[in-house]
Amino acid sequence: MRDKRAIAAAKRLSLSDESRPLRDLAAEARLSESRFWHIFKDTHGVSPAQWLLDRRLARAIDALSTTDLSVKEISFRAGFGNQSHFSRLFRKRYGRTPVQYRREAQRQQEGAKLQQEMDKQNA
Secondary structure (H helix, E strand, C coil): CCCHHHHHHHHHHHCCCCCCCHHHHHHHCCCCHHHHHHHHHHHHCCCHHHHHHHHHHHHHHHHHHHCCCCHHHHHHHCCCCCHHHHHHHHHHHHCCCHHHHHHHHHHHHHHHHHHHHHHHHHC
16 A cells, blocks of 8 residues: 555655654654554555665665765765765675675676677677
8 A cells, every 4th residue: 555645755755865763754744653654664665764775775876886986975975974884784785895896887887888899890
């Protein structure tokens, strides 16, 4: 079941790089913290904290794949206050460090470019 209050809260969370206390999100939706948490989880499949973490890690993945920014800058821009904490969470989620992920992404991009060049030559 999708609840418009939980959808609106997710939109507010995604527009901000800062964590929002559950009590504030619940108050904006005019719900108790407990009720808000349950509605959010029913709507999005995860808790508000997990939803926000997922979005932050997705931003980091995108930046690691598409920019030359340092891991420290990426962690900060993704909303993590501490690079070590970011790296631990990243490794726990993806099984590799942010630097390892970036290297793999760069190799894949280089491989894809090489394949395109070979395809053009063979066409």
